[in-house]
Amino acid sequence: MDKHVLLVEDEVNIIEAMRFLLTRDGWKVGTHSDGATAVSAIRDARPDLVVLDYMLPGKSGIEILTELRALPDLAGLPVLMLTARGQSRDRELAERAGVNRFMTKPFSNSEVLNAVRDLVRV
Amino acid sequence: MASLNLLVGVSLVYVAFLFAVAFAAERAAVRGRSGWLRTPLVYTLSLSIYCTAWTFYGAVGYAARSGMEYVTIYLGPSLVMIGWWWVLRKLVRIGRSQRVTSVADLISARYGKSNTLAIVVTLMAVVGVTPYIALQLQSVTLALSIFSGPPDAEGLNGLNPLSAGFWVAGGLAVFTVLFGTRNLNANERHDGVVIAIAVEAVVKLVALMAVGIFVVWGIAGGIGPMMERIDASALGTWELDRSRWAALTVLSAAAFLCLPRMFQVLVVENDDERHVQIASWAFPVYLMLMSLFVVPIAVVGLNLLPAGSNPDLFVVSIPLAQGQTGLAVLSFLGGFSSATSMVIVATLALSTMVSNHVVMPIYLSLKPGGASMSGDVRNVILLARRLSILLIIALGYVYYVLSGGSGALAAIGLISFAGVAQFLPAMLGGIFWRGATRMGALSGLCLGFAIWVYASLLPSFGQDAVLPASFFDVGPFGINWLRPYAFFGIDGMDPTVHAVFWSLLLNTGVFIVVSLLTFPKPLERLQGAQFVNVFDHSGQARGWHASVAASEDLMIMAQRILGASEAQALFRAAARAQGMTGHLPEPTPAFLERLERELSASVGTATAHAMVSQMVGAASVSVEDLLAVADESAQMLEYSSQLEAKSAELSRTAGQLREANEKLTQLSVQKDAFLGQISHELRTPMTSIRAFSEIMRDAEGLSVAEKTKYASIIHVEAIRLTRLLDDLLDLSVLENGQVSxxxxxxxxxxxxxxxxxxxxxxxxxxxxxxxxxxxxxxxxxxxxxxxxxxxxxxxxxxxxxxxxxxxxxxxxxxxxxxxxxxxxxxxxxxxxxxxxxxxxxxxxxxxxxxxxxxxxxxxxxxxxxxxxxxxxxxxxxxxxxxxxxxxxxxxxxxxx
CATH class of the missing domain: 3.30.565.10 (Histidine kinase-like ATPase, C-terminal domain)
Incomplete structure (x- = not known):
């Protein structure tokens, strides 16, 4: 049974690359590129894992994560956060908000695949 | 022989005449025709209240007992007038610019308007002058007794000295109250009184000279025979006790400046500084005339009258013995004049001090609302003055009774002199030395006064009267070096010299040492500068802060003290001077100062200052004034203003630092945001490039279309990266202004x-x-x-x-x-x-x-x-x- 990953990301080329990699690895991949509507999109999609970008138009990844953790049915959803800002403070903020894994762009493909597998425990 | 009734009648007529003169003078003053009242001649004659019954009667007695020593009593004041007239001029100028009303007021004003000091000086003056008033009572009573019949073995015949003294005291009290407190003078000057004492000065001079001329030409038979008589008598030989001469000259000089009544006529009643210069030679001439016939009268009296006659009464008893009743009555009137003028002015001056410094402060502090309560204060002040006069004369009478009414007049006078001389260090120090402080003055005065009481006043009642005789033999409680006549075991000094020497020495010493050790308050400092440098800024007293003083309140207060019409006139004039149309002026510093001066004439500087302070509710001195003084003496103020400036500077610097810090924090936040942005912009294309290049390297089975697509993504992202770097560099160059x-x-x-x-x-x-x-x-x-x-x-x-x-x-x-x-x-x-x-x-x-x-x-x-x-x-x-x-x-x- 295919596991479902939702990519919340606004960079088209990164979406393209992630979709290619995850699909090949046997994941069912959904995408969403707007921060403001991300939470309802996640609730609708009911994914097994969310890959969440830190900087999104409309609402930041941290805000989205905080809202997710406040929702009883989504509080336990595994979240992998990706950021291109590369500042240590961001990692602290994300961990406090309840992130499961935090990765800085750019990353190696195997790295991100391992992280995804790890989080969902295939 | 003139009957007692005749004498009383003549005295009453004489008093009525004086009243008429005084009344006429005051009428003239009110009408503004007072030019003739305030001439150098009147000023000089008014100074003659120095010559009291002591001088009139006592000088002859003094000469008969102690030879030429009586001259010292004239020498001191003459030296002051001739050599020290500039000190007087300074006192007069200070008195004028500070509106000083008495010697207590002067000392209080100088030392920061200290009410404590005013009270101390007032009490000391009252105690110090009491023997002097007793002396007047005694002399008038004695003179009366001569007329009542020849002295018998019991002493006085037909006249009880105590009841006579009582009636004389009562008469003098009524006389003074009627003369001096009929109204409250705006400037504390008494035109009527001054004229009356000037007339009395003439009467006593004429009387004494008439007796002298009678003695020389009528009895001795001319100048030549007179000189032979003098040479033949013991008085002709000069026996000088140098220490007594020096001490008595200094003492009489000091008393001349410090006696409350002398201060009154010298300073308070002075109308024109230039009069001081004329009096500086005219008054010594008057004194010389007064002393001219002292020795002849004494010599003739000793020759003519039976042994045991009281030499203090020779001026009256010689004409009486020669059957010259008319001359005797004139002589009596001279002595009466001397006594009354002294008592009037002395009690007036003292009552001003008592009411201004003791009664009014107490009254004002007891009344709820302080100076702004309702009701007329003038009546209270007048009542206080009248009661003070009665009290002071009553004290004199008590002293007269206690001392037995028998002491030599000169001895009693010297006790008084020594008492008031204690003011001298604080007074002279105050006007010549800016370093003098309130604590210094207070310590010196108290110590000097205590020594005087112990070594001069109390022993004057006689051994075992107040102080037990053992004190004089072995010292109090056996402390030998505290014997009243032999401090520190130094025996053999004349008691008067001893008291004067030690009291003035320790007074001055303590005054100087404590002044050096204590630090003056700002107001003291300011007043000190005003006093010492009075000629630099004449007329300018201290400044008031223009603040919340409501003119209306000040008006209400001024009306009660100055009287309604005077107060309104004062306020209207001030308002006009300020160019305002109404009745109330702005409470400008100049006006408040003026008002305070006007009030101080009625209630004394310290009280006036306190009243205006209360109304204005402000600091008593303006910062400008303080800083002006600070130029020379107030390093403390300067230091504190420096500190203030420094602390202002520090807080400015702290503000700047805070601002800079905020800016830096803001910049740092902006820099973080900027770096985060750059990082994001660089890493994002890098992520795509890395991901796709790894896909192309690792992924198997990619179609050509896929490969082409991924390669072009890598290409586009690489271009994007390059452009970003270009833009960043461009922006950096533009922002740094390095662009050409x-x-x-x-x-x-x-x-x-x-x-x-x-x-x-x-x-x-x-x-x-x-x-x-x-x-x-x-x-x-x-x-x-x-x-x-x-x-x-x-x-x-x-x-x-x-x-x-x-x-x-x-x-x-x-x-x-x-x-x-x-x-x-x-x-x-x-x-x-x-x-x-x-x-x-x-x-x-x-x-x-x-x-x-x-x-x-x-x-x-x-x-x-x-x-x-x-x-x-x-x-x-x-x-x-x-x-x-x-x-x-x-x-x-x-x-x-």
């Missing part, structure tokens, strides 16, 4: 054409660009490449962000004399108001774009236009956006 501009002149049209072509070459061709060619031939002088870069950026932005169905950009040129404006109008979605402020900031991507821009374009445009001396603005529109680029017409020198 190549100014050139060219047609604006050509620059626009080139920009449109360049932009469209990289765009997708959807954007339609139109040109308004109205100002087509406009030439510009600027860096044409940089201007072109701005245009390209704006066109590229329109290509990226204009999301209209048919994207359109219209470029138009507007030229006026000074500036050129190029307008870029698109038909896209207007930028929201909230974002408008941000669009020219770095990395501010507010519109949905293709993601290829880093958000630096408009920031670069803004920097370039700033360098070129123009600017770029976004003008909000109902539909679409307009960017206006303004170029200065003559752009000459923006480059470095």
């Amino acid at each position: 501009l190549n100014s050139a002149t060219g047609p604006l049209d050509a620059v626009l054409d080139h920009a449109v072509i360049t932009a469209q070459a990289s765009g997708d061709g959807r954007l339609r660009v139109t040109r308004d060619t109205a100002a087509g031939d406009t030439m510009v002088t600027t860096d044409l490449d940089r201007l072109g870069q701005v245009f390209i950026n704006l066109i590229t932005n329109a290509q990226k962000y204009c999301r209209a169905a048919a994207p359109h950009l219209e470029i138009s040129v507007h030229a006026d004399a000074e500036r050129l404006a190029v307008e870029f109008r698109d038909n896209g979605t207007p930028i929201p108001d909230a974002a408008r402020a941000l669009i020219f900031e770095k990395f501010a991507r507010v519109a949905e774009g293709d993601g290829s821009g880093a958000g630096l374009g408009l920031a670069i445009c803004r920097e370039i236009m700033a360098r070129l001396g123009g600017d770029i603005t976004h003008v909000p529109q109902a539909a679409g956006n307009v960017f206006v680029v303004q170029i200065p017409r003559r752009q000459m020198s923006a480059g470095q």
Whole structure:
């Protein structure tokens, strides 16, 4: 049974690359590129894992994560956060908000695949 | 022999005559015709209250007992008047400028308007002068007794000295009350009293000289025989006790300055400083005339009268013995004049002190509301003065009774002199030494006075009267060095010299030492400067802070003290002087000062100051005044103002630091944000490049289409990275001002054409660009490449962000004399108001774009236009956006 990953990301080329990699690895991949509507999109999609970008138009990844953790049915959803800002403070903020894994762009493909597998425990 | 009744009758007529003179003088003064009242002659004659019954009767007695020593009593004042008239002038000037009403007021005012000091001086003056008043009672009573019959073995015949003394005291009290306190004078001067004592001065001089002439020519038979008589008597030989002479001369000089009644006529009643100079020779002449016949009268008296006759009464008893009743009555009137004038002025001066410094402060503090309560204070003051007069004369009478009414007049007088001489160090120190302090004055006065009481006043009642006889033999409680007549075991000194020496020495010593050790308060410092340098700033007393004093309240208070009409006149005049129409002036510092002076004449400086302070509710001295004093003496103030300045400077610096810190924090936040942005802009394309390059390397079975697509993504992202780096470098160069501009002149049209072509070459061709060619031939002088870069950026932005169905950009040129404006109008979605402020900031991507821009374009445009001396603005529109680029017409020198 295919596991479902939702990519919340606004960079088209990164979406393209992630979709290619995850699909090949046997994941069912959904995408969403707007921060403001991300939470309802996640609730609708009911994914097994969310890959969440830190900087999104409309609402930041941290805000989205905080809202997710406040929702009883989504509080336990595994979240992998990706950021291109590369500042240590961001990692602290994300961990406090309840992130499961935090990765800085750019990353190696195997790295991100391992992280995804790890989080969902295939 | 004149009967007692005749004498009483003559005295009453004489008193009535004095009243008439005084009344006439006051009437004249009220009508403003007082010129003749205030002449140097009247001033000089008024000083003659120095010559009391002691001088009139006692000098002859003194000469009969102690030879030429009586001269010292005249010598001291003469030396002061001749040699020290400038001290007097200074006192007069200070008295005038500070509105001083008494010696207590002077000392209190000098030492910071200290009420404590005023009270101490007042009490000391009352105690010190009491023997002196007793002396007057005694002399008048004795003179009366001579007329009542020849002395018998019992002493006085037909006249009980105690009841006679009582009636004399009562008469003097009524006389003084009627004379001195009929009204409250605005300037504490008594025209009527001064004239009356001037008349009395003439009477006593005439009386004494008449007796003298009678004695020399009527009895001795001329000057020659008189001189032979003198040579034959014991008085002719000069037996000088040097220490007594020196001590008594100093003592009488000190008393001349310090006696409350002398201060009253010398300073308070003085009308013109120049009178002091005339009196400086005229008064010694008067004294000389008064002393001229003392020795002849004494010698003839000793020759003529039976042994055991009281030499103090020779002036009356010689004419009586010779059957010259008329001359005897005249002589009696002279002595009576001496006694009454002294008692009147002394009790007036003392009552002013008692009521101003003791009664009024107590009364004011007891009344709720302090100085601003309702009711007329004038009546209270008058009542206080009258009661004070009765009290002082009563004290004199008590002393007279206690001392037995028998002591030599001169001895009693000297006790008084020594008492009031204690004021001298504080007084002279106060007007010549700025370092003198309140504590110094207080310590010196108290110690000197205590020594005087112990070594001079108490022993005067006789051994075993107050002090037990053992004190004199072995010292109090066996402490040998504290014997009243032999301090520190130094025996053999004359008691008077002893008391004067020790009291003045220790008084002065303590005054100086304590002054050096203590620190004056600001008001003391200020007053000290005003006193010592009185000639530098005459007329200027201390300043008042113009503050919340309501003129109305001041008016109410002034009315009660000065009287309604006087107060209203004062206020109206002040209001007129300020150029105001109403009755109430502004409470300016000058007016408050004036008012305080007026009030101080009635209630004393310290009380007046306290009253006005209460009304004004302000600090008593203005900062300006204090700083003026600080120039020379108030290092403390200077230091504190320095400290203040320093602390102001520090707080300024702290403020600047805080500001700088805030700026730095802000900058640091901005820098963090900027670095985060750069990181994001660099890492994002890098992520795509890395991901796709790894896919192409690792993934198997990629189609050619996929491979081509991924390779082109890598290509586009690489270009994006390069462009980002270019933009960053460009921006950095522009922001640091290191950019070199190549100014050139060219047609604006050509620059626009080139920009449109360049932009469209990289765009997708959807954007339609139109040109308004109205100002087509406009030439510009600027860096044409940089201007072109701005245009390209704006066109590229329109290509990226204009999301209209048919994207359109219209470029138009507007030229006026000074500036050129190029307008870029698109038909896209207007930028929201909230974002408008941000669009020219770095990395501010507010519109949905293709993601290829880093958000630096408009920031670069803004920097370039700033360098070129123009600017770029976004003008909000109902539909679409307009960017206006303004170029200065003559752009000459923006480059470095």
